[in-house]
Amino acid sequence: MIITRSPFRISLGGGGTDLASYYQEHEGFLVAAAIDKYMYITIHKTFIEEMIIKYSKMERVDDIDKIEHPIIRESLKLLDFTDKSIEISSMADIPACTGLGSSGSFSTALLLALHRYKGDLVHPKKLAEEACHVEIDLLRTPCGKQDQYIAAYGGITSFHFARDGSVTAKPVNITNETLYNLEDNLVLFFTGFSRSASSILKEQDDKTKEAKSSKSDNDMVQNLHYVKELSYRSLEALESGNLAQFGKLMDEHWQHKKKRSGNMSNAQIDAWYALAMKNGAIGGKLVGAGGGGFLMFYTEDKVKLRHALTDAGMREVRFRFDFEGSKVLNT
Numbered sequence: 001m002i003i004t005r006s007p008f009r010i011s012l013g014g015g016g017t018d019l020a021s022y023y024q025e026h027e028g029f030l031v032a033a034a035i036d037k038y039m040y041i042t043i044h045k046t047f048i049e050e051m052i053i054k055y056s057k058m059e060r061v062d063d064i065d066k067i068e069h070p071i072i073r074e075s076l077k078l079l080d081f082t083d084k085s086i087e088i089s090s091m092a093d094i095p096a097c098t099g100l101g102s103s104g105s106f107s108t109a110l111l112l113a114l115h116r117y118k119g120d121l122v123h124p125k126k127l128a129e130e131a132c133h134v135e136i137d138l139l140r141t142p143c144g145k146q147d148q149y150i151a152a153y154g155g156i157t158s159f160h161f162a163r164d165g166s167v168t169a170k171p172v173n174i175t176n177e178t179l180y181n182l183e184d185n186l187v188l189f190f191t192g193f194s195r196s197a198s199s200i201l202k203e204q205d206d207k208t209k210e211a212k213s214s215k216s217d218n219d220m221v222q223n224l225h226y227v228k229e230l231s232y233r234s235l236e237a238l239e240s241g242n243l244a245q246f247g248k249l250m251d252e253h254w255q256h257k258k259k260r261s262g263n264m265s266n267a268q269i270d271a272w273y274a275l276a277m278k279n280g281a282i283g284g285k286l287v288g289a290g291g292g293g294f295l296m297f298y299t300e301d302k303v304k305l306r307h308a309l310t311d312a313g314m315r316e317v318r319f320r321f322d323f324e325g326s327k328v329l330n331t
Contacts, residue, residue, distance in 0.1 A: 001042055002116050002330065003040060003042050003113075003328070003329040004041050004109045004110075004326065004328050004329060005039065005326070005327055005329055006104075006108040006112070006151040006325070006326040007034035007037065007105065007325065008034070008035055008037045008093070008094055008100035008151075009035065009104075009105075009150040009151065010035055010100065010188070011031075011032050011146065012030075012031040012033055012246075013031045013234035013235065013249065013253060014028070014030025014227060014230070014234075015030055015144075015227070015288075016224055016227055017161065017227065017231070018030055018145045018161050019142075019143070022224050023161035024163050025163070026221070026224075026225065027160070027161060027162060027163055028144075028159075029158070029159070029160050029228050029231050029232060030158070030228075031156070031157070031158045031159075031172060031234055031238070032149075032150040032157060032159070033155070033321055034155060034322040034325060035320065035322055036320045036322045037093040037094045037100065037319060038109075038322075039090065039091075039092045039105035040109065041106075041109040041110050041113045042087075042088070042089045042090075042091075042113070043086055043113045043117050044086070045083070045085055045086055046087050048085060049062065049084050049085050050062055051063075051064070051086055051087075051088070052086075052087040053087075053089075054087070054088070055069060055072075055089075062084065064081065064084075071135065072110060074134045074139060075107065075111055075114060075130075076114065078111075078134060079111070079114050079115070079118065081114060086117075088110075088113075090106060090110075092105075092106075097292075097293070098293040099287045100293065100294065101146070101147035101151060103135065103141075103143065103147060104148040104149075105147065107134055107135055107148060108127055108131045108148055108151040108152050108326045111127055111130050112127055112328060113328075115127075124153045125152070125169070127326055128145070128149040128151075128153070128167070129167075131148035131151075131152070132145050132148050145159075149167055152325055153169050153325045154325030155172075155321070156172045156174065156179070156238075157169055157170065157171055158171075172235065172238055172239060174238050174241070175241060178241040181243055182246075183320055183321055184302070185243065185298055186296060186297070187296070187305060188287070188316065188318075189272075189294065189295045189314040190294055190314065190315045190316075191268075191269055191294065191295055191314070192314075192315075193266075193293065223256055223260055226256055227253060227256055227257065230249055230252060230256070234249045237249060243298065246283075246298060247282030247283040247284075247299070248282060249283065250282075250284055250296075250297075250298055251277075251283030254285035254286070264286070269286065269295065272295060272314060275309065276295070276299075276305060278308075279304050279307075280299045280301030280302070280305040280308075281297040281298065281299045281305055282297075282298050282299060282300065283297070284297035
């Protein structure tokens with residue numbers, strides 16, 4: 001049996017500039033961190049010529065083209081998979097549609113498992129490129145490249161997205177003291193709202209393409225320009241060890257992010273955010289495309305903040321950073 005895992009992620013600045021509609025014109029930049037919550041994929045050979053696929057539902061098929069799960073179907077076809085006597089299963093620490101990059105974690109863990117099944121070694125860069133190809137090029141999903149790359153590489157990493165589609169990954173240069181303080185002072189709370197990122201990202205994508213066709217920057221593109229600049233400032237704050245400034249930049253980022261779509265937040269999320277800011281949070285934001293999922297805050301008064309949000313009915317998910325990226329656990 002082959003078991004692989006890929007980490008989920010939190011965005012630390014610049015999310016949204018990794019969509020092709022933006023970086024093909026202006027280049028993109030963001031900072032993300034992998035966390036110790038994972039997507040797991042298992043593959044093993046069976047004794048019957050039938051493909052068994054288990055995720056939130058179960059499929060039993062005799063041909064790859066009959067597989068309903070789009071990422072599994074296209075990944076098998078991409079790697080010219082011919083063995084039909086296999087069982088593929090997935091399991092996750094965090095539910096899908098909660099803003100932590102589950103789709104990218106799924107695709108990288110799956111592709112890594114398929115490569116290992118075939119006896120191939122694969123570099124994180126190639127793994128991320130293949131995952132992006134499946135989701136963006138083959139399935140036409142309106143998503144960026146952040147999730148696939150941070151899942152493949154792990155760590156706290158900056159990514160530059162060039163106009164030609166190439167991606168440069170670089171570890172963020174922070175001291176151990178800063179790393180430990182950042183890990184201790186970031187808190188993550190589940191809003192209870194699950195949502196698909198596709199509709200919000202499609203709205204952003206469409207508005208960015210409108211600017212390209214009109215050859216003038218509209219409000220969406222100007223917003224993304226500003227968010228990209230904030231990501232460079234966030235990187236500087238992290239590498240200089242100024243975490244209080246990083247927290248303030250999170251708040252500034254969230255205020256601009258909310259302007260991208262009327263579906264980015266809601267009255268309940270805004271109330272929780274205001275409560276957090278009154279109880280020790282320096283800054284925060286919704287992780288992911290928006291609309292639900294997890295609220296993340298930077299605080300230097302964790303006890304006060306945790307009590308306030310827990311008393312308000314929110315559930316905290318504690319985490320540490322992951323520095324291994326996509327990994328084979330068992331073969």
